Every structure is written in structure tokens, then in C-alpha cells.
Amino acid sequence: MADNDNHVLISNPTDLKPSTAWSETVWAYTSEEELVDHSTKARLCVATLLPFKDKKPDWDGFNKSVRWMQQCGEHYGVEMVFVLNADTGYIFDLSNDLYAEVLRRFRAEFPEQRFIAGVTARGAENDTAFKAERYWPLLDIAQEHDNCEMMIMTSKLLNTLENEPRRDAYFQIAEHLIRPGIAHALEPSFVSWATPFDPWLFHEIALHPAYVGGKVSTLDEPHFHYWAAMCKGLNLPFSPHSGDDYGIATAIKLGLPLLIGAGVSACPLICAARDMWLLDSVADKKFKTGTGRFDTRVYKLFEAFQSFEDLVFRLDDRMSASPYKHSTAHVLHQLGLIDSPEAHPDCKDLRGPDEARRMTEAMRRPKRLAEKLGVPYFGA
16 A cells, blocks of 8 residues: 555555564555444453452452442443453562452352453562563463453563564464463653554464453553554454553443553543444434434533543653552542552652542542433442
8 A cells, every 4th residue: 555655555465573672664654534333332351459448458458449440341242351460459569479369259159250360470579581481470370260361561671672582472472372462562751761662563462372462551651542453453353451551431432442541530421421422323322313323412421521630640840651550549539439549658659649630630620520311330
């Protein structure tokens, strides 16, 4: 395919090379309008918060918040999947014992509920080269359970590999998978050493049978859009999940899954938007307009929950959004779902003493709109 300047863009995956950049492909120039989908109500994967009280896990609050999110999904007919022990669940501060306890308690309390377990490397602090076996300890714990998927979270030594050995590393990890895998890509806006998947690497992973989907955590780059365009254009057997907490509406418009921390604090709003975006003719639309069309009030809902989440995920002085977990705890506390807005006692990414007030202010507009639209479960 050639653009207006007669520059040939790659559209055939056989022409991809490990060195190919997205800007050399048609998928980097596919408009959102070409990808819009008003017929698919994709799942919402909520990166579940592990709440704390008096420096110990608040298991009652954990269960109560999960039930609340289940209610949101059931009300709007949205498939809910709970992402456990990922960043929102403090994976980097969890011992292996507490990691296992989270999964064990969740499965005991919610025996039929599907979950995704975050999995990262353990014991690699002094390594000088990537070792796939560093992923085995958490994989062995998580894969004891069924009805679940494994999110292979990136690590520094994995990220620093060139594309071909990086592909081989993901394939090595896949050899240890007995549950469906989700490949996780990070971008430099999260950590300085992160590098996104180039198109050749993405295509290679997308075709591996062990990986049913992937998550791209992005704030400043449109790589989720690139993933969506390639998957649709090539009909790949791979489900791209958006990890963009600053662009939540995009995945809804494209009929693709979200896998985000914002799925906790904005859960009822996102579930409502999933339903409102569908045409009346879609069988699993719960609340029809009676016109055959989608509910255009969803555009105001997009604005309301995005302005809210922009404050939950606001950047700190280090230009990091990591304290969002502390903000999320304040939101759940104000909704009466957990007893304390504490963060994990070892977590250094904290908000200031005025965070309760700031979250009260942040919730005003979405609360008002939720009441106007009849969206339940978001407080009075």
C-alpha cells in the first residue's frame, strides 16, 4: 500500500522484519473510524486493588469491593474478569506467600469467577542475563487454579533484549504455561527502561498459541491503536487489551477489552458506557434506546469518567502515575467499600494528606452524571 507521497507502507506480515517500525506499516495510519465497533460488548478486566487496614490486608474489604464490581457487570451485562496480583494489587511488594494467599482466598470466595494472575520474574535482582525460569515460581503458584489466565508482566532484563531474543524469551515462558497467556507490554511513560512491542515482535507473539491476548500499558503512545488495527486487518487470533487509563473510551469504541486499574474506581461508569455504546439491535444490550441506535449520551459519560480518572492517575513530581493505587483506595473508601484508604505498608508511591478532599472533588461530576443517567453503584 502507498500513502499520498507514494511511500510504500507494509501491509503484508511476511514483509515485516525485526527492525521494522510501526511508522513503516499501514497499521500506524488506520483511523479510529475504520475500527469502530457498535456490536461487541468486550470484557472488562479490572486490575483489582488489594486494600489494607492497620498494615494488614483487608480481606473483608477486598471481597466487598469485588462483589460491588460483579454487581456492576451483572447490571449491564458486561463480562467481568478480575486481575489479581498485578500492579494495582502491589505485586512488587508481595511475598510469594501473600501472592498465593490472595489467589487462594479469591477462589474460595468466588469459585466460579474468572481471574487473570499477574506474573513477573522473581529473584532476578542480581542477574545479568534474562532467565525464563525466574517466572516459574509465580506461574507454579497461579496455575494451581483453573478458570484463569496468566498475564506475563514484563521485567527489565526481558525488556532490554533485542526483538528476536525477546521473541524467543516469550516463547520460552510459554513452554511453562498450562493456562492461557496474556503478554504484557510497557512503554517508557511508565518506566524508563520499557520498550513497546515493534510490529514484527507483536505479530510473532500474536501467532503463538499459548498467548490468547496481550495488554499494552500506554499513556503517551498510540500502540494499542496499532495493535487493534493489525489484529483486525490480519484477523489475528489474539485479543488486544487496552491498558491506557488516559484513553479509556478508545477500547469501548473499538469493541475491545480493557485491562486497567481505572476499571476499579470507575467500574459502574465503564460498564454503563459499554452498554450505551451498543446499537439496539445487539442481543446483549441491556438498556435499549428504542430507536435502533446507540445512546449518544455515552459521549458525556466518556468525558465524565475520563476527567475523573485523569485525577486518580495524575502524575506526581517524578512524572509517575504510580500513586494511583493510593487514590483508588480513597475512592473505594468514600464509596463505603473498604474501611481504610491505606496503601500497602511497603509502598512508597503515596499521595499527600489532602487526597481524601481531592478525590471527593474528582468524584463530583461523575456522581452527578451517574445520577442523571440512572447509573447505579456510584454513590448518592
